[in-house]
Each structure stands twice: as C-alpha cells, then as structure tokens.
Amino acid sequence: MQIFTCPFCGPREETEFHFAAEAGKRRPEPAETTSDADWADYLYMNAAPRRPAREVWVHLTCGEFFTMTRDTVTREVSDAAPLPGRER
Amino acid sequence: MKRYSALSLAAEGLRGHRGWKPAWRKARPAPEYDAIVVGGGGHGLATAYYLARNHGLRRVAVLEKGWIGGGNTGRNTTVVRSNYFYPESVALYDLALRLYEGLSKDLNFNVMLSQRGMLIAAHTPMQMEICARIANAMQLNGVDGALMGAEEALRRAPLLNRGPGARHACMGGIWQPRAGIARHDAVAWGYARAASSLGVDIVENCAVTDLLIEAGRVTGVGTDQGTIRAARVGLASAGATPGLAALAGVRLPVLTYALQAFVSEPVKPILDTVLLYLGTGTYVSQSDKGELVFGGGLDRVPTHGQRGNLPMQETVLSGLLEMFPAFAQLKLLRQWGGVVDVVPDSSPVIGPTGPEGLFLNCGWGTGGFKAIPAGGWLLAHLMATGRHHEISRPF
Numbered sequence: 001m002q003i004f005t006c007p008f009c010g011p012r013e014e015t016e017f018h019f020a021a022e023a024g025k026r027r028p029e030p031a032e033t034t035s036d037a038d039w040a041d042y043l044y045m046n047a048a049p050r051r052p053a054r055e056v057w058v059h060l061t062c063g064e065f066f067t068m069t070r071d072t073v074t075r076e077v078s079d080a081a082p083l084p085g086r087e088r
Numbered sequence: 089m090k091r092y093s094a095l096s097l098a099a100e101g102l103r104g105h106r107g108w109k110p111a112w113r114k115a116r117p118a119p120e121y122d123a124i125v126v127g128g129g130g131h132g133l134a135t136a137y138y139l140a141r142n143h144g145l146r147r148v149a150v151l152e153k154g155w156i157g158g159g160n161t162g163r164n165t166t167v168v169r170s171n172y173f174y175p176e177s178v179a180l181y182d183l184a185l186r187l188y189e190g191l192s193k194d195l196n197f198n199v200m201l202s203q204r205g206m207l208i209a210a211h212t213p214m215q216m217e218i219c220a221r222i223a224n225a226m227q228l229n230g231v232d233g234a235l236m237g238a239e240e241a242l243r244r245a246p247l248l249n250r251g252p253g254a255r256h257a258c259m260g261g262i263w264q265p266r267a268g269i270a271r272h273d274a275v276a277w278g279y280a281r282a283a284s285s286l287g288v289d290i291v292e293n294c295a296v297t298d299l300l301i302e303a304g305r306v307t308g309v310g311t312d313q314g315t316i317r318a319a320r321v322g323l324a325s326a327g328a329t330p331g332l333a334a335l336a337g338v339r340l341p342v343l344t345y346a347l348q349a350f351v352s353e354p355v356k357p358i359l360d361t362v363l364l365y366l367g368t369g370t371y372v373s374q375s376d377k378g379e380l381v382f383g384g385g386l387d388r389v390p391t392h393g394q395r396g397n398l399p400m401q402e403t404v405l406s407g408l409l410e411m412f413p414a415f416a417q418l419k420l421l422r423q424w425g426g427v428v429d430v431v432p433d434s435s436p437v438i439g440p441t442g443p444e445g446l447f448l449n450c451g452w453g454t455g456g457f458k459a460i461p462a463g464g465w466l467l468a469h470l471m472a473t474g475r476h477h478e479i480s481r482p483f
Contacts, residue, residue, distance in 0.1 A: 001397075001398050001399060002389075002397060002398075013399075014388075014389065014397070014399060015388075015399045018388065019388065019389065019390055041339075043432075044341035044432050045339045045340065045341055046330065046339070046340070046341065046342060046343050047330065047334065047339070048327075048330035048331075048340075048342050048343055048344045048390070048392075048429075049330075049331075050328075050331055050392045051392075053390070055390070072344075072390060072391050072392045072393070073391070073392050073393045074393065075389065075391060075393060075397075
C-alpha cells in the first residue's frame, strides 16, 4: 500500500485518492465559441509521460483537488500542493 | 524454415533433441526497409508476418527495445473471445478469433488454442438482462453467443460459491463456446518464426528514439543502433505509444495503467471454462499445466512501471475467493503487471496519423492479446495499401 500525502489532511493510504487529470490543461472558454475538437482535446488528449508527471488528484475523503508530482515508473511522489489560488 | 510435425518431433526424440535450430533469425538492422514495425509484441510480429504473407513485402523490420513477447504479450491471462456488443467490435474481435482458430496450422507452430468456452457470469437480475442483451447482439452479429441459466453455469463450474452465505450467487450469464485460451508465448514465437522465414528482420534490443520526418512524410526512425530508413512506419507498442507518437507531434487520448495477473500453484483439473464474474470483476481459467490464471481490473494509478500495486491485488484475490472459497487453500506462484494503453471508449485506435506513412495500432487497453491476429492483419493492410480494411475503418 502506497501512502500519498493530501496537502490538507496529511499522509493517507492510496485507496483514498483518485487520479483526476493531467495538470496544466486549460478549459476552453467561452463554451459558445469552443469547437468540438478543442473540447475533445481538453477532455481526452493526454501526454501519458514516462517518468516525471504533474497530475491533478482528488482526495476522496475530504473532496479536495490538488496537484501531485510523481515519477510514473517508480511511483515516487516528489511534491503535493494545493491547486493554484487555493490556500492550504 | 524446417517444418515442425509429429514426424520431426519423433525423429528429434530419437536423436536426443540435438538437431533443433533457433526458430527465428536474430537480425542486425539494415540501413533501409520497405516498412518498419515498432514493437515486437504479438501485434507487431503479426503485422510483420501479414505484411510479408498477405502483401508480399519482403523488406520488413520489427524493432523491439527489449525482447520479443516480453511486454503485454507475455503478461496477460491468455484469454481469447469475441463476446462484444457493438457490430464493429464483434467484427474486429471475431476476425481475431477466426484467425486464432487456424493459427497453429497457418504458422506451423502450436499455439495451444483451447476453445473451452467462456462464461460471463451475472449475479443480479439486472446483470442477467444486460447479458441477454449482449447475447442477442452477438447472435445478430453472427457469432456464437447464448444466454446460459444458473443450473447449466453451476454444472460447468461446480466449485462456484453456492452456499447460503454466497454474496454473488451465480444466476447464469453469457456463454461463448468458441472462446478459450491460447499459449501467449507461442503466439509471439510462432509469428516471429513464420515472419522470419519470409525474410522479416526481427531486431531485439533496439529502442526507437526518433521518428524521421521530411516534408510531411515519414522517412525512417532513429534508434540506439543507428538510423533506419523506411517510407512506412507502424507503431504497435501499447504503453510506449504516447511517447513515440509525440515524436511526430501526435497527441493521443491514451492513459497508461498497470494491469496485473496472477497464477496459483498447479492443481488437478478443477475448472474447464474461462470465467468472468461481473460481481467481482475477477476472471479465471486453469492452464494446461494446472495453474489457475487470473486477473481483474486496472490499478487506479497511471504508471509506466511494469508491476502492480497491493490494493488491486487484494481486490482481485478477494474476488477470486468469493467466487471459489475452496481456492483459499492454494498458494500464489507468481504475480506480475504490464503497462496497458487505455482510451476513454475502450476501443482500439487503428489508422494513419500525423505525417504521411505513419500508422497506429494502439489503445487495446486490457484486451490486446485476444486481438493480436486482427491487429496485425489490419495494420499490415493499412501499411501495405495506405487504405483502411473495412473492419478497421470504424476505429
């Protein structure tokens, strides 16, 4: 069992967390002028990087989304931080 | 290629098995080919074989960064089936199953296909309704699906948990008689041997590090064994595909996850079908050696590491024991993981992409092994003709 650290609750078991998306995506707005292709790109396209990855995760028990920086091969976590603009 | 037969086996037996030759040629890469397939798993080797056999291409290379069949082809639970719902999916997976049915003869290599049937077992009335719907769809699509009742299901899998405390009492499910298992290593080795005998170069320990693109056309690949030129490049590299496609500026709707599988110690015959339990998500069959081979869903953590995590092991093992309490006596022999390329709609991505001459065969997710002959057949058709086969067009 791997331990992930929620920036708000501290270290918890990995089963309390869920991967949400790759970090750095920007929601296309306004919706009225966003093409289907741009929307699909935002929803579905991924880099699926090998080694360093910055991702958005959710801590299911507190409901907070946050960013986690991990190595996708070793699964080592190097950083977990609140989303930009969200204070701890 | 020396043909294998009962006679050659008997003759070698009398000579103490000293006359066997390597089944395929270990090649050094030539400077140029007609077509390059990146990835020496089942899909890549099958692609190379069908490029040579169906389309007459003689200068074909398979580039594999490790050893052939060492990725997901050697890490799955060996199940082959075509019990799908959508017509396009049934057409695709049944092409694979039909090719599997003739594969041992076609390749002159025994892939040990055992069509022992597969039951997708339901444990609620709602699941039974879904099963009926899928069985009907299979029949409409011309494959052998049928709805099976609880009595027949329990007759075929008598050790299923049917006590008063059974949490997921089996109500029956979808039965496909032609489904079964095949020897996964033999599929890779059989395609490699047959492709090699048709002149295909199989290059192991050759990692592709670059895609060469000139004026919007693929002109070859850069590797750690030097530059190799070809006007047609096919990617059949599962979890490594996003990184390779990115070399050509192509983004994919792929996330990579670990999928685990397990084998128990061998025991006498106790289960002669393939069983998938909707209630637990665990599936299991018994190998010819007597080991129980089983697996479940994906780990929930995106990864490129070929090993699984403990929470999913617990889920799969507890699911197996819920189905078969008697299996609690067995010891686990091995456990492993492979990196699968998962797409949102669980349907593969087959087709041309990015620069001219680049073709994809990816997104098989958790179901790549059963599709190997079709994936190879269709990618070879695309690479040879530049056009979709009618079965690959929807994907």
